[in-house]
Amino acid sequence: MATKTILQSINEALDQMMEKDPSVVVYGEDVGFEGGVFRTTAGLQKKYGEKRVFDTPISEAAIVGSAVGMSINGMKPVVEMQFSGFSLPAYNQIVTHVARFRNRSRGKYHLPLVIRMPYGGGVKALEHHSESLETLYAHIPGLKLVIPSTPYDAKGLLIAAINDPDPVIFMEPKRIYRAFKQEVPDEMYEVPIGKARMVKKGKDLTIIAWGALVREVEKAMELKPEIDAEVIDLRTISPIDYETIIASVKKTGRVLIVHEAVKSFGPAAELISIINEKAFVYLEAAPRRLTGFDITVPLPKGEPYFIITPEQIAYEMQKLVDFKA
């Protein structure tokens, strides 16, 4: 076992799955020769050849649409959208086809494909390079949406996604691609899709986060050592792991949801609805959400206003603990 970054873990998952399963193909813009603009696919073309790992035209609809056809004809495509903000030309394919082929054909065809996309802000990027578009994908019946926050989960979830018989949108928190290392087994393993991770047990309140913000929550807890928070990394945004969330909220009675996606109609709205439906009488405080503002992600000079900091999370934690009905 060695320590690896999220980026290395993703690369390793792809490498091992390609080696094990000849039906796995990996492609997208600059994915082949260069190994991706972030190098997540580095070395794969050299090892598996230009037929299984290849560069495509700048045609997101063709990348995803061809993955539909490949899946029908026996392949397991793992395609890359260079940034989630550029997945929108493929949105037609994803919503009208990827999500529906199993249902449309009453099970004759299903699509075991994975669409990877780096997402989220905090990297001082140009316009359209910092979006968090979970809602656009979690809202669509037929899709699964997975977001890892650690190197261990990145590898295990990606392997699970490739093995999954349903299409999976795999969003990668690019801000922490190389931020830290963790012990990651060299062998293949799966982290189950649809199961949240209990980051830390606690009794004062429940904090739910995912992706790059899990680390920010962990930092916030260091700022508030007097608050004993229970932290849940949702990991799968769709389908949601109700059980873990509801059990936690029933215990703590207080819940804070943190995400970078903009607020209105966002994932926190759904989570709070579920909590209200299933744990209403256990609540001791109105649920709170700390999210991106309902604005376009600002360019780097304005982005600090948008990015959620550990200090801001700590502020919200205190408010929630202080709340008295």
Next chain:
Amino acid sequence: MLFDDYNPLKGEMLQIMDQEGKIVNDKLEPKIDKETLLKMYKTMVLGRTADEKALQFQRQGRMLTYAPNIGQEAAQVGPMAALKDQDWLVLAFREFNAMLYKGVTLEQAFLYWYGNERGSRYDDQVRVLPINVPIGSQINHAAGVAYASKLKELDEVAIVFIGDGGTSHGEFHEGMNFAATYDLPMITIIQNNQYAISTPRHKVIKAKTLAQKAIAYGISGIQVDGNDPLAMFLAVKTARERAIKGDGPTLIEAVTYRIGPHTTSDNPKLYREDSEVEEWVKKDPIKRMKNYLIGKKLWSEEKDIELHEELKQLVLDTFRHVEETGEVELHEVFDYTYEKLTPNLEEQLNYYKEYLKAEGIKDGN
């Protein structure tokens, strides 16, 4: 090479039989065995009969919106006859005859237009993708199917249909360029039936021909008389040979005409003259094929009357069966969203069952 002899930029068009079914280009007359020729013709007549009956069923309120194919039978059956069983058919939505030829049953095809997804669950060995409603997006599916065939080095191609209107879509460009880039074994048939619902092709496309778009992709393109089943057969047969050799995709523009409405919700009298329709009725592909077969002593008027009677009855019986068995059960609308019901879906299904039970409503419609 066939495709070099017909320059799409000059509007040259491949034709083998004239509009009466007489061979006008005997050097190119393909040698098709009797069984295949008869299958082509019978499929066209079945398609036509089904179309005509479907329009009646719809007017009687027994069928949903329906998109008829009348006049376009040759553009669909010619290509199918030139393929092999293992080839893939990727549909737009006006390819009823192609579907029937490729092994979709009449019952399945009707069941879909009756409003039941089970109509798109074709038999396991039938390599047809379901009807694709979002215009143009199917090109990319065909490119992916073809990529997999090529990667696996299999003797198979993907043939994909699109309308003249669909060529204006961005996905048409992405898919054609993608297929051309990797020399994929893909054949694109544009059924140029002259109208995108009410909008005539010349009002929204500046290009002289649709086949000439192939030139920009660096592939072969040819304009074919789409009401000539032999010409369509030959173009696709040639395209298939090229595709298997590794010469890449071919773009075939089938020049044809939609005799009927876009769908049953459309009134074509609002946007075109009867005289225009009458001109095209003279080029009826079924008449041409029939005359050709009679000329070859493979068919007769007597047999034709018999066939029409037989197929009319088949269509009526099949549709009646669809009406008797075409209902959907509650669980079916949940079961195929994912491989397994998610906890969320399970909860919603149970909720609905509980509601039905509480209100004493029968499960199902």
